Amino acid sequence: MRKQVQKTGDFGIGLMIHSVHMTDDVPALNKFYEEVFGGLVFMGVDEPNWLEVEDRWAGLIMISDLCIETMAPNVPVDPAKPVGKFYTKYGKHLHSVGYKVDDLVGLGNRLIEQGVYIGAPGGGKIQEMDPSTVYFYPSPRDMFGLMAELCAIDMPDDPRDLATWSSQMKMWEHGHPLTIKRLAYITLGVKDLDAAVDTYVNKIQAVPVSKGVDDEARARYEIVQLGDCLLQIAQPLEADGDLGRHVARWGNMIYGITFKVADLDSAESWLARKGVRTTRVRPTMLAADPEDCFGAPYFFTTESIDNDPYES
Template sequence: MEKTVRKTGDFGIGLMIHSVHMTDDVPELNRFYEEVFGGLVYMGVDEPNFLPVEDRWAGLVQISDLCIETMAPKMPADPTKPVGKFYTKFGRHLHSVGYKVDDLPGLGNHLIEQGVYIGAPGGGKLAKVDPATIYFYPSPRDTAGLMVELCAVDMPDDPRQLGTWSSQVKIWELGHPLTIRRLAYVTLGVRDLTAATKIYVDAMQAVPVHEGIDDGGRFSYQILHLGDCLLQLAQPLDGDSPLGRHVAKWGNMIYGITFKVRDLDSVENWLAKKEVRTSRPRPTVVAADPEDTFGAPYFFTIDDIPNDPFEA
Protein backbone atom coordinates (compact mmCIF):
# COMPACT_ATOMS: atom_id res chain seq x y z
CA MET A 1 0.00 0.00 0.00
CA GLU A 2 1.06 3.64 -0.36
CA LYS A 3 2.75 5.64 2.38
CA THR A 4 0.58 6.86 5.25
CA VAL A 5 0.99 10.64 5.39
CA ARG A 6 0.87 12.39 8.78
CA LYS A 7 -0.25 16.00 8.31
CA THR A 8 0.05 19.00 10.61
CA GLY A 9 -1.71 22.34 10.99
CA ASP A 10 -5.01 23.83 9.88
CA PHE A 11 -4.00 23.83 6.20
CA GLY A 12 -2.89 20.22 5.82
CA ILE A 13 0.89 20.39 5.51
CA GLY A 14 1.61 16.83 4.43
CA LEU A 15 4.10 14.81 2.41
CA MET A 16 7.63 16.19 2.28
CA ILE A 17 7.83 15.96 -1.48
CA HIS A 18 11.60 16.35 -1.60
CA SER A 19 14.75 17.85 -0.17
CA VAL A 20 16.78 19.68 -2.81
CA HIS A 21 20.51 19.04 -3.16
CA MET A 22 22.19 21.72 -5.29
CA THR A 23 25.06 20.67 -7.51
CA ASP A 24 26.69 21.47 -10.84
CA ASP A 25 26.11 18.12 -12.58
CA VAL A 26 22.78 16.35 -12.04
CA PRO A 27 23.64 13.01 -13.74
CA GLU A 28 26.84 12.76 -11.66
CA LEU A 29 24.95 13.36 -8.41
CA ASN A 30 22.21 10.92 -9.44
CA ARG A 31 24.86 8.22 -9.98
CA PHE A 32 26.29 8.93 -6.54
CA TYR A 33 22.92 8.43 -4.89
CA GLU A 34 22.27 5.26 -6.90
CA GLU A 35 25.67 3.71 -6.17
CA VAL A 36 26.07 4.75 -2.52
CA PHE A 37 22.51 5.01 -1.15
CA GLY A 38 20.73 2.55 -3.42
CA GLY A 39 18.69 5.48 -4.71
CA LEU A 40 15.88 5.00 -7.23
CA VAL A 41 15.93 7.74 -9.88
CA TYR A 42 12.34 8.24 -11.03
CA MET A 43 12.55 11.62 -12.78
CA GLY A 44 15.41 12.40 -15.12
CA VAL A 45 16.38 8.73 -15.54
CA ASP A 46 17.89 9.13 -19.00
CA GLU A 47 18.51 12.87 -18.91
CA PRO A 48 17.70 15.61 -16.40
CA ASN A 49 14.46 17.56 -16.49
CA PHE A 50 14.78 21.21 -17.55
CA LEU A 51 12.44 23.89 -16.16
CA PRO A 52 12.76 27.16 -18.13
CA VAL A 53 11.13 29.43 -15.51
CA GLU A 54 13.86 28.44 -13.02
CA ASP A 55 16.60 27.95 -15.65
CA ARG A 56 17.63 24.69 -14.02
CA TRP A 57 18.16 20.95 -14.53
CA ALA A 58 16.84 18.42 -12.01
CA GLY A 59 16.16 14.79 -11.16
CA LEU A 60 14.22 13.00 -8.41
CA VAL A 61 15.82 10.18 -6.40
CA GLN A 62 14.03 8.07 -3.78
CA ILE A 63 16.04 6.81 -0.76
CA SER A 64 13.78 5.01 1.69
CA ASP A 65 11.01 7.51 2.56
CA LEU A 66 13.14 10.53 1.55
CA CYS A 67 13.01 12.00 -1.94
CA ILE A 68 16.05 14.03 -3.03
CA GLU A 69 15.67 16.50 -5.88
CA THR A 70 19.09 16.79 -7.48
CA MET A 71 19.34 20.25 -9.02
CA ALA A 72 21.82 22.31 -11.00
CA PRO A 73 21.51 25.67 -12.75
CA LYS A 74 21.89 25.81 -16.50
CA MET A 75 25.55 26.62 -16.96
CA PRO A 76 26.98 29.17 -16.87
CA ALA A 77 24.87 29.91 -13.81
CA ASP A 78 22.77 33.07 -14.10
CA PRO A 79 22.98 34.89 -10.72
CA THR A 80 19.86 36.90 -11.58
CA LYS A 81 17.75 33.70 -11.38
CA PRO A 82 17.00 32.08 -7.98
CA VAL A 83 18.72 28.75 -8.73
CA GLY A 84 21.76 30.38 -10.29
CA LYS A 85 21.96 32.89 -7.45
CA PHE A 86 21.97 30.10 -4.86
CA TYR A 87 24.63 28.10 -6.69
CA THR A 88 26.97 31.06 -7.20
CA LYS A 89 26.81 31.79 -3.46
CA PHE A 90 26.75 28.31 -1.87
CA GLY A 91 27.94 25.89 -4.55
CA ARG A 92 27.23 22.21 -3.81
CA HIS A 93 24.97 22.36 -0.78
CA LEU A 94 21.61 21.25 0.57
CA HIS A 95 19.14 23.83 -0.69
CA SER A 96 15.63 23.33 0.64
CA VAL A 97 12.75 21.06 1.55
CA GLY A 98 9.31 20.96 -0.02
CA TYR A 99 5.84 20.03 1.23
CA LYS A 100 2.54 19.16 -0.37
CA VAL A 101 -0.19 21.32 1.21
CA ASP A 102 -3.93 20.58 1.01
CA ASP A 103 -4.94 24.25 1.24
CA LEU A 104 -2.05 26.13 -0.33
CA PRO A 105 -3.84 29.50 -0.73
CA GLY A 106 -5.02 29.28 2.88
CA LEU A 107 -1.51 28.62 4.19
CA GLY A 108 0.05 31.24 1.95
CA ASN A 109 -2.34 33.97 3.00
CA HIS A 110 -1.97 32.93 6.64
CA LEU A 111 1.80 33.36 6.31
CA ILE A 112 1.37 36.75 4.63
CA GLU A 113 -0.82 37.82 7.56
CA GLN A 114 2.02 36.70 9.85
CA GLY A 115 4.37 39.09 8.01
CA VAL A 116 6.11 36.39 5.96
CA TYR A 117 7.43 37.41 2.53
CA ILE A 118 6.17 34.95 -0.10
CA GLY A 119 8.33 34.46 -3.18
CA ALA A 120 6.69 33.71 -6.53
CA PRO A 121 7.99 30.97 -8.86
CA GLY A 122 10.94 32.38 -10.79
CA GLY A 123 11.28 35.35 -8.41
CA GLY A 124 9.24 38.33 -7.18
CA LYS A 125 6.78 38.79 -4.33
CA LEU A 126 3.24 37.54 -3.93
CA ALA A 127 0.90 39.96 -2.16
CA LYS A 128 -1.82 37.32 -2.15
CA VAL A 129 -1.91 33.61 -2.92
CA ASP A 130 -4.80 32.69 -5.22
CA PRO A 131 -6.12 29.23 -6.17
CA ALA A 132 -4.13 29.23 -9.44
CA THR A 133 -0.82 29.29 -7.56
CA ILE A 134 0.92 25.90 -7.80
CA TYR A 135 3.87 26.57 -5.49
CA PHE A 136 5.75 29.32 -3.69
CA TYR A 137 8.69 29.93 -1.37
CA PRO A 138 8.44 31.85 1.92
CA SER A 139 11.55 34.00 2.34
CA PRO A 140 14.22 32.25 4.46
CA ARG A 141 14.56 35.55 6.35
CA ASP A 142 11.12 34.82 7.80
CA THR A 143 11.52 31.05 8.33
CA ALA A 144 14.69 31.10 10.49
CA GLY A 145 16.77 30.36 7.40
CA LEU A 146 14.98 27.37 5.91
CA MET A 147 14.25 27.50 2.20
CA VAL A 148 10.94 25.67 1.94
CA GLU A 149 8.83 25.09 -1.14
CA LEU A 150 5.11 24.81 -0.44
CA CYS A 151 3.26 23.05 -3.22
CA ALA A 152 -0.30 22.23 -4.26
CA VAL A 153 0.50 19.23 -6.45
CA ASP A 154 2.15 15.84 -6.07
CA MET A 155 5.38 14.82 -7.73
CA PRO A 156 4.51 12.66 -10.77
CA ASP A 157 5.22 8.95 -10.24
CA ASP A 158 6.22 9.41 -6.57
CA PRO A 159 6.95 5.84 -5.40
CA ARG A 160 5.55 6.61 -1.95
CA GLN A 161 2.11 7.16 -3.48
CA LEU A 162 1.97 3.83 -5.27
CA GLY A 163 0.36 0.67 -3.95
CA THR A 164 3.74 -1.08 -4.09
CA TRP A 165 5.35 1.28 -1.56
CA SER A 166 4.97 -0.86 1.57
CA SER A 167 7.00 -3.58 -0.18
CA GLN A 168 9.50 -1.34 -1.96
CA VAL A 169 10.54 0.59 1.16
CA LYS A 170 11.84 -2.65 2.71
CA ILE A 171 14.60 -2.78 0.09
CA TRP A 172 16.59 -0.02 1.80
CA GLU A 173 16.27 -1.51 5.27
CA LEU A 174 16.68 -5.20 4.55
CA GLY A 175 18.44 -5.35 1.19
CA HIS A 176 21.05 -2.57 1.28
CA PRO A 177 24.19 -2.25 3.45
CA LEU A 178 23.14 1.17 4.79
CA THR A 179 20.16 -0.57 6.50
CA ILE A 180 18.07 2.63 6.32
CA ARG A 181 14.77 2.31 8.19
CA ARG A 182 13.48 5.83 7.47
CA LEU A 183 14.32 9.51 7.46
CA ALA A 184 14.94 10.54 11.06
CA TYR A 185 14.96 14.33 10.54
CA VAL A 186 16.27 17.26 8.53
CA THR A 187 18.49 19.64 10.51
CA LEU A 188 18.34 23.42 10.28
CA GLY A 189 21.25 25.27 11.87
CA VAL A 190 20.15 28.40 13.74
CA ARG A 191 21.73 31.14 15.82
CA ASP A 192 18.77 31.46 18.22
CA LEU A 193 16.92 28.25 18.99
CA THR A 194 14.14 29.90 21.00
CA ALA A 195 13.33 32.43 18.28
CA ALA A 196 13.45 29.82 15.51
CA THR A 197 11.16 27.46 17.41
CA LYS A 198 8.63 30.25 17.94
CA ILE A 199 8.54 30.99 14.19
CA TYR A 200 7.73 27.39 13.32
CA VAL A 201 5.18 26.86 16.06
CA ASP A 202 3.39 30.18 15.49
CA ALA A 203 3.58 30.66 11.72
CA MET A 204 3.86 27.08 10.41
CA GLN A 205 1.86 25.40 13.21
CA ALA A 206 4.63 22.85 13.80
CA VAL A 207 4.27 20.56 16.81
CA PRO A 208 7.14 20.34 19.37
CA VAL A 209 8.29 16.74 19.89
CA HIS A 210 11.51 16.75 21.91
CA GLU A 211 14.33 19.07 22.98
CA GLY A 212 17.78 18.42 24.35
CA ILE A 213 21.55 18.73 23.93
CA ASP A 214 23.64 16.67 21.54
CA ASP A 215 26.99 16.26 23.28
CA GLY A 216 28.65 14.70 20.23
CA GLY A 217 27.50 17.36 17.80
CA ARG A 218 27.87 20.10 20.44
CA PHE A 219 24.51 21.78 19.93
CA SER A 220 21.17 22.26 21.63
CA TYR A 221 18.12 21.30 19.64
CA GLN A 222 14.36 21.23 19.31
CA ILE A 223 12.68 18.57 17.19
CA LEU A 224 9.40 19.59 15.56
CA HIS A 225 6.76 17.64 13.69
CA LEU A 226 6.11 19.58 10.47
CA GLY A 227 4.08 17.77 7.87
CA ASP A 228 5.12 14.20 7.16
CA CYS A 229 8.61 14.49 8.66
CA LEU A 230 10.60 15.79 11.60
CA LEU A 231 12.60 19.02 11.54
CA GLN A 232 15.48 19.45 13.96
CA LEU A 233 16.37 23.06 14.84
CA ALA A 234 19.94 23.09 16.15
CA GLN A 235 21.91 25.90 17.82
CA PRO A 236 25.69 25.39 18.12
CA LEU A 237 27.22 25.33 21.59
CA ASP A 238 30.76 25.36 20.19
CA GLY A 239 31.85 27.62 17.35
CA ASP A 240 34.53 25.10 16.32
CA SER A 241 32.08 22.22 15.83
CA PRO A 242 30.99 21.31 12.27
CA LEU A 243 27.57 22.88 12.87
CA GLY A 244 29.18 25.87 14.59
CA ARG A 245 31.39 26.53 11.58
CA HIS A 246 28.44 26.14 9.23
CA VAL A 247 26.29 28.61 11.17
CA ALA A 248 29.19 31.06 11.51
CA LYS A 249 29.71 30.98 7.73
CA TRP A 250 26.14 30.83 6.46
CA GLY A 251 23.88 31.89 9.34
CA ASN A 252 20.49 30.20 9.71
CA MET A 253 20.36 27.57 6.97
CA ILE A 254 19.57 23.95 6.22
CA TYR A 255 22.49 21.86 7.44
CA GLY A 256 22.11 18.10 7.26
CA ILE A 257 19.96 14.99 6.91
CA THR A 258 19.84 12.10 9.35
CA PHE A 259 18.62 8.58 8.61
CA LYS A 260 17.52 6.06 11.21
CA VAL A 261 19.28 2.75 10.51
CA ARG A 262 19.57 -0.75 11.91
CA ASP A 263 23.33 -1.38 11.82
CA LEU A 264 25.98 1.33 12.20
CA ASP A 265 28.88 -1.05 11.58
CA SER A 266 27.36 -1.98 8.24
CA VAL A 267 26.97 1.73 7.45
CA GLU A 268 30.63 2.43 8.21
CA ASN A 269 31.89 -0.57 6.24
CA TRP A 270 29.77 0.23 3.19
CA LEU A 271 30.69 3.91 3.10
CA ALA A 272 34.38 3.01 3.43
CA LYS A 273 34.04 0.73 0.39
CA LYS A 274 32.53 3.66 -1.49
CA GLU A 275 35.39 5.96 -0.40
CA VAL A 276 33.14 8.08 1.79
CA ARG A 277 35.01 9.00 4.95
CA THR A 278 33.12 8.80 8.24
CA SER A 279 33.42 9.68 11.92
CA ARG A 280 31.47 8.92 15.08
CA PRO A 281 30.46 12.12 16.90
CA ARG A 282 29.04 9.77 19.52
CA PRO A 283 28.66 5.97 19.68
CA THR A 284 25.15 5.91 18.22
CA VAL A 285 25.81 8.19 15.24
CA VAL A 286 27.90 7.85 12.07
CA ALA A 287 28.67 11.09 10.21
CA ALA A 288 29.66 11.06 6.53
CA ASP A 289 32.27 13.60 5.46
CA PRO A 290 30.44 16.21 3.34
CA GLU A 291 33.51 16.54 1.13
CA ASP A 292 32.69 13.01 -0.06
CA THR A 293 28.91 13.54 -0.32
CA PHE A 294 28.77 16.55 -2.65
CA GLY A 295 28.62 19.08 0.17
CA ALA A 296 25.66 17.52 2.01
CA PRO A 297 26.23 16.40 5.64
CA TYR A 298 24.61 12.98 6.09
CA PHE A 299 24.21 11.23 9.44
CA PHE A 300 23.08 7.73 10.37
CA THR A 301 21.74 6.89 13.81
CA ILE A 302 20.19 4.12 15.87
CA ASP A 303 18.82 6.61 18.43
CA ASP A 304 15.14 6.63 19.32
CA ILE A 305 13.47 10.04 19.61
CA PRO A 306 11.18 10.48 22.63
CA ASN A 307 7.57 11.11 21.57
CA ASP A 308 8.41 10.34 17.94
CA PRO A 309 5.05 10.45 16.09
CA PHE A 310 6.42 8.20 13.34
CA GLU A 311 7.21 5.37 15.76
CA ALA A 312 3.89 5.40 17.58
Protein backbone atom coordinates in the same frame (compact mmCIF):
# COMPACT_ATOMS: atom_id res chain seq x y z
CA MET B 1 0.39 -0.21 0.57
CA ARG B 2 1.08 3.45 -0.24
CA LYS B 3 2.76 5.70 2.31
CA GLN B 4 0.52 6.80 5.16
CA VAL B 5 1.07 10.55 5.45
CA GLN B 6 0.82 12.48 8.71
CA LYS B 7 -0.22 16.13 8.44
CA THR B 8 0.16 19.19 10.66
CA GLY B 9 -1.65 22.51 10.98
CA ASP B 10 -4.99 23.88 9.88
CA PHE B 11 -4.04 23.84 6.20
CA GLY B 12 -2.87 20.23 5.87
CA ILE B 13 0.90 20.40 5.51
CA GLY B 14 1.67 16.81 4.59
CA LEU B 15 4.15 14.82 2.55
CA MET B 16 7.68 16.20 2.40
CA ILE B 17 7.86 15.95 -1.37
CA HIS B 18 11.64 16.36 -1.57
CA SER B 19 14.82 17.82 -0.14
CA VAL B 20 16.86 19.63 -2.79
CA HIS B 21 20.61 19.05 -3.15
CA MET B 22 22.30 21.70 -5.29
CA THR B 23 25.18 20.65 -7.51
CA ASP B 24 26.83 21.47 -10.82
CA ASP B 25 26.34 18.05 -12.44
CA VAL B 26 22.99 16.32 -11.98
CA PRO B 27 23.92 12.99 -13.67
CA ALA B 28 27.06 12.69 -11.50
CA LEU B 29 25.10 13.34 -8.30
CA ASN B 30 22.36 10.92 -9.39
CA LYS B 31 24.99 8.23 -9.93
CA PHE B 32 26.40 8.88 -6.45
CA TYR B 33 23.00 8.42 -4.84
CA GLU B 34 22.27 5.30 -6.89
CA GLU B 35 25.61 3.63 -6.18
CA VAL B 36 26.11 4.65 -2.54
CA PHE B 37 22.59 5.03 -1.13
CA GLY B 38 20.72 2.57 -3.32
CA GLY B 39 18.68 5.47 -4.67
CA LEU B 40 15.84 4.94 -7.14
CA VAL B 41 15.72 7.64 -9.83
CA PHE B 42 12.14 8.29 -10.95
CA MET B 43 12.48 11.64 -12.74
CA GLY B 44 15.33 12.37 -15.12
CA VAL B 45 16.25 8.70 -15.43
CA ASP B 46 18.00 9.01 -18.78
CA GLU B 47 18.69 12.74 -18.79
CA PRO B 48 17.97 15.59 -16.35
CA ASN B 49 14.62 17.33 -16.35
CA TRP B 50 14.61 20.94 -17.63
CA LEU B 51 12.43 23.68 -16.11
CA GLU B 52 12.62 26.97 -17.97
CA VAL B 53 10.98 29.20 -15.34
CA GLU B 54 13.75 28.26 -12.87
CA ASP B 55 16.53 27.92 -15.49
CA ARG B 56 17.63 24.62 -13.99
CA TRP B 57 18.20 20.89 -14.56
CA ALA B 58 17.04 18.30 -12.02
CA GLY B 59 16.33 14.69 -11.10
CA LEU B 60 14.22 13.00 -8.41
CA ILE B 61 15.56 10.08 -6.37
CA MET B 62 14.00 8.00 -3.58
CA ILE B 63 16.19 6.86 -0.69
CA SER B 64 13.97 5.04 1.77
CA ASP B 65 11.13 7.51 2.52
CA LEU B 66 13.24 10.56 1.58
CA CYS B 67 13.03 12.03 -1.92
CA ILE B 68 16.09 13.97 -3.02
CA GLU B 69 15.81 16.45 -5.88
CA THR B 70 19.23 16.81 -7.46
CA MET B 71 19.46 20.25 -9.03
CA ALA B 72 21.94 22.28 -11.06
CA PRO B 73 21.66 25.71 -12.69
CA ASN B 74 21.74 26.02 -16.43
CA VAL B 75 25.11 27.03 -17.89
CA PRO B 76 26.11 29.82 -18.18
CA VAL B 77 24.82 30.40 -14.66
CA ASP B 78 22.45 33.35 -14.37
CA PRO B 79 22.85 34.80 -10.83
CA ALA B 80 19.70 36.86 -11.36
CA LYS B 81 17.59 33.67 -11.29
CA PRO B 82 16.90 32.00 -7.89
CA VAL B 83 18.71 28.73 -8.69
CA GLY B 84 21.69 30.51 -10.21
CA LYS B 85 21.81 32.95 -7.30
CA PHE B 86 21.90 30.12 -4.75
CA TYR B 87 24.59 28.18 -6.63
CA THR B 88 26.72 31.29 -7.09
CA LYS B 89 26.70 31.91 -3.33
CA TYR B 90 26.73 28.40 -1.85
CA GLY B 91 27.94 26.00 -4.55
CA LYS B 92 27.29 22.32 -3.80
CA HIS B 93 25.05 22.42 -0.76
CA LEU B 94 21.73 21.25 0.64
CA HIS B 95 19.24 23.77 -0.69
CA SER B 96 15.68 23.33 0.57
CA VAL B 97 12.78 21.09 1.47
CA GLY B 98 9.33 20.89 -0.10
CA TYR B 99 5.88 20.00 1.24
CA LYS B 100 2.53 19.09 -0.24
CA VAL B 101 -0.20 21.31 1.26
CA ASP B 102 -3.93 20.63 1.08
CA ASP B 103 -4.93 24.31 1.29
CA LEU B 104 -2.04 26.20 -0.26
CA VAL B 105 -4.06 29.41 -0.69
CA GLY B 106 -5.11 29.41 2.96
CA LEU B 107 -1.58 28.76 4.19
CA GLY B 108 -0.09 31.40 1.91
CA ASN B 109 -2.56 34.06 3.02
CA ARG B 110 -1.94 33.15 6.68
CA LEU B 111 1.80 33.64 6.24
CA ILE B 112 1.29 36.92 4.35
CA GLU B 113 -0.94 38.21 7.16
CA GLN B 114 1.88 37.42 9.60
CA GLY B 115 4.38 39.46 7.60
CA VAL B 116 6.14 36.56 5.89
CA TYR B 117 7.50 37.38 2.43
CA ILE B 118 6.13 34.86 -0.10
CA GLY B 119 8.23 34.26 -3.20
CA ALA B 120 6.59 33.34 -6.50
CA PRO B 121 7.88 30.63 -8.87
CA GLY B 122 10.87 32.06 -10.72
CA GLY B 123 11.10 35.06 -8.36
CA GLY B 124 9.01 38.03 -7.26
CA LYS B 125 6.71 38.68 -4.30
CA ILE B 126 3.17 37.36 -3.87
CA GLN B 127 0.96 40.00 -2.22
CA GLU B 128 -2.17 37.84 -2.13
CA MET B 129 -2.61 34.21 -3.05
CA ASP B 130 -4.03 33.37 -6.47
CA PRO B 131 -5.84 29.99 -6.62
CA SER B 132 -3.87 29.20 -9.80
CA THR B 133 -0.53 29.34 -7.93
CA VAL B 134 0.72 25.78 -7.52
CA TYR B 135 3.79 26.46 -5.37
CA PHE B 136 5.61 29.23 -3.53
CA TYR B 137 8.55 29.85 -1.20
CA PRO B 138 8.33 31.68 2.15
CA SER B 139 11.43 33.84 2.42
CA PRO B 140 14.22 32.01 4.29
CA ARG B 141 14.82 35.28 6.18
CA ASP B 142 11.39 34.90 7.75
CA MET B 143 11.77 31.15 8.35
CA PHE B 144 15.14 31.22 10.12
CA GLY B 145 17.07 30.11 7.07
CA LEU B 146 14.96 27.21 5.85
CA MET B 147 14.03 27.47 2.20
CA ALA B 148 10.78 25.53 1.85
CA GLU B 149 8.77 24.98 -1.31
CA LEU B 150 5.09 24.69 -0.42
CA CYS B 151 3.15 22.96 -3.16
CA ALA B 152 -0.45 22.13 -4.05
CA ILE B 153 0.23 19.19 -6.35
CA ASP B 154 1.81 15.75 -6.06
CA MET B 155 5.15 14.88 -7.62
CA PRO B 156 4.50 12.84 -10.79
CA ASP B 157 5.33 9.13 -10.42
CA ASP B 158 6.24 9.47 -6.72
CA PRO B 159 6.88 5.87 -5.54
CA ARG B 160 5.30 6.70 -2.17
CA ASP B 161 1.94 7.07 -3.90
CA LEU B 162 2.02 3.51 -5.27
CA ALA B 163 0.50 0.40 -3.72
CA THR B 164 3.97 -1.22 -3.86
CA TRP B 165 5.48 1.33 -1.47
CA SER B 166 5.46 -0.80 1.70
CA SER B 167 7.38 -3.52 -0.16
CA GLN B 168 9.82 -1.00 -1.62
CA MET B 169 10.71 0.29 1.86
CA LYS B 170 11.82 -3.17 2.97
CA MET B 171 14.48 -3.22 0.25
CA TRP B 172 16.40 -0.30 1.75
CA GLU B 173 16.39 -1.75 5.26
CA HIS B 174 16.90 -5.43 4.51
CA GLY B 175 18.39 -5.48 1.01
CA HIS B 176 21.02 -2.71 1.13
CA PRO B 177 24.12 -2.48 3.36
CA LEU B 178 23.17 0.98 4.67
CA THR B 179 20.12 -0.67 6.33
CA ILE B 180 18.13 2.59 6.20
CA LYS B 181 14.82 2.29 8.07
CA ARG B 182 13.58 5.85 7.38
CA LEU B 183 14.46 9.52 7.47
CA ALA B 184 15.08 10.48 11.09
CA TYR B 185 15.13 14.28 10.67
CA ILE B 186 16.39 17.26 8.71
CA THR B 187 18.61 19.65 10.69
CA LEU B 188 18.29 23.42 10.45
CA GLY B 189 21.21 25.33 12.01
CA VAL B 190 20.19 28.60 13.68
CA LYS B 191 21.66 31.39 15.79
CA ASP B 192 18.61 31.72 18.08
CA LEU B 193 16.86 28.46 18.86
CA ASP B 194 14.04 29.87 20.96
CA ALA B 195 13.04 32.48 18.38
CA ALA B 196 13.21 29.91 15.57
CA VAL B 197 11.03 27.40 17.41
CA ASP B 198 8.51 30.15 18.23
CA THR B 199 8.28 31.02 14.51
CA TYR B 200 7.75 27.40 13.44
CA VAL B 201 5.20 26.60 16.11
CA ASN B 202 3.18 29.82 15.90
CA LYS B 203 3.48 30.86 12.24
CA ILE B 204 3.39 27.54 10.40
CA GLN B 205 1.89 25.36 13.16
CA ALA B 206 4.72 22.87 13.60
CA VAL B 207 4.22 20.46 16.51
CA PRO B 208 6.86 20.30 19.29
CA VAL B 209 8.23 16.78 19.78
CA SER B 210 11.33 16.83 21.99
CA LYS B 211 14.29 18.96 23.02
CA GLY B 212 17.75 18.53 24.47
CA VAL B 213 21.47 19.14 24.24
CA ASP B 214 23.74 17.17 21.90
CA ASP B 215 27.09 17.07 23.70
CA GLU B 216 29.04 15.77 20.71
CA ALA B 217 27.56 18.29 18.26
CA ARG B 218 27.88 20.96 20.96
CA ALA B 219 24.39 22.18 20.24
CA ARG B 220 21.05 22.80 21.89
CA TYR B 221 18.14 21.57 19.82
CA GLU B 222 14.41 21.14 19.57
CA ILE B 223 12.69 18.67 17.26
CA VAL B 224 9.34 19.63 15.75
CA GLN B 225 7.02 17.82 13.37
CA LEU B 226 6.35 19.85 10.24
CA GLY B 227 4.07 17.91 7.94
CA ASP B 228 5.21 14.32 7.41
CA CYS B 229 8.77 15.00 8.58
CA LEU B 230 10.74 15.80 11.71
CA LEU B 231 12.78 19.00 11.70
CA GLN B 232 15.63 19.36 14.18
CA ILE B 233 16.28 23.03 14.87
CA ALA B 234 19.75 23.31 16.39
CA GLN B 235 21.74 26.18 17.86
CA PRO B 236 25.48 25.63 18.28
CA LEU B 237 26.78 26.22 21.79
CA GLU B 238 30.36 26.56 20.57
CA ALA B 239 31.89 27.87 17.35
CA ASP B 240 34.49 25.08 17.20
CA GLY B 241 32.37 22.33 15.71
CA ASP B 242 30.92 21.40 12.34
CA LEU B 243 27.52 22.92 13.10
CA GLY B 244 29.10 25.97 14.74
CA ARG B 245 31.32 26.59 11.71
CA HIS B 246 28.37 26.12 9.36
CA VAL B 247 26.22 28.65 11.22
CA ALA B 248 29.14 31.09 11.54
CA ARG B 249 29.74 30.92 7.78
CA TRP B 250 26.21 30.72 6.40
CA GLY B 251 23.96 31.95 9.20
CA ASN B 252 20.54 30.33 9.65
CA MET B 253 20.42 27.57 7.05
CA ILE B 254 19.62 23.92 6.40
CA TYR B 255 22.56 21.87 7.65
CA GLY B 256 22.23 18.11 7.40
CA ILE B 257 20.12 14.97 6.93
CA THR B 258 19.98 12.08 9.38
CA PHE B 259 18.76 8.58 8.55
CA LYS B 260 17.71 5.98 11.10
CA VAL B 261 19.40 2.67 10.32
CA ALA B 262 19.18 -0.88 11.62
CA ASP B 263 22.92 -1.72 11.60
CA LEU B 264 25.46 1.07 12.06
CA ASP B 265 28.46 -1.24 11.57
CA SER B 266 27.10 -2.36 8.21
CA ALA B 267 26.53 1.26 7.14
CA GLU B 268 30.05 2.24 8.22
CA SER B 269 31.63 -0.67 6.35
CA TRP B 270 29.62 0.03 3.19
CA LEU B 271 30.48 3.72 3.09
CA ALA B 272 34.17 2.89 3.52
CA ARG B 273 33.96 0.48 0.56
CA LYS B 274 32.41 3.26 -1.53
CA GLY B 275 35.14 5.76 -0.64
CA VAL B 276 33.02 7.85 1.74
CA ARG B 277 34.98 8.78 4.85
CA THR B 278 33.09 8.60 8.14
CA THR B 279 33.46 9.47 11.81
CA ARG B 280 31.77 7.77 14.76
CA VAL B 281 30.30 10.80 16.48
CA ARG B 282 29.29 8.45 19.30
CA PRO B 283 28.59 4.70 19.43
CA THR B 284 25.06 5.23 18.07
CA MET B 285 25.77 7.84 15.38
CA LEU B 286 27.90 7.93 12.24
CA ALA B 287 28.79 11.07 10.26
CA ALA B 288 29.76 10.95 6.58
CA ASP B 289 32.33 13.47 5.33
CA PRO B 290 30.48 16.16 3.31
CA GLU B 291 33.43 16.38 0.91
CA ASP B 292 32.64 12.82 -0.16
CA CYS B 293 28.88 13.54 -0.41
CA PHE B 294 28.86 16.49 -2.82
CA GLY B 295 28.82 19.01 0.03
CA ALA B 296 25.94 17.45 2.02
CA PRO B 297 26.39 16.43 5.68
CA TYR B 298 24.78 12.99 6.13
CA PHE B 299 24.36 11.20 9.44
CA PHE B 300 23.25 7.66 10.29
CA THR B 301 21.91 6.67 13.70
CA THR B 302 20.27 3.89 15.67
CA GLU B 303 19.01 6.34 18.31
CA SER B 304 15.37 6.80 19.24
CA ILE B 305 13.71 10.21 19.61
CA ASP B 306 11.53 10.97 22.62
CA ASN B 307 7.86 11.18 21.62
CA ASP B 308 8.71 10.24 18.01
CA PRO B 309 5.35 10.20 16.15
CA TYR B 310 6.74 7.73 13.59
CA GLU B 311 7.75 5.02 16.05
CA SER B 312 5.15 2.29 16.36
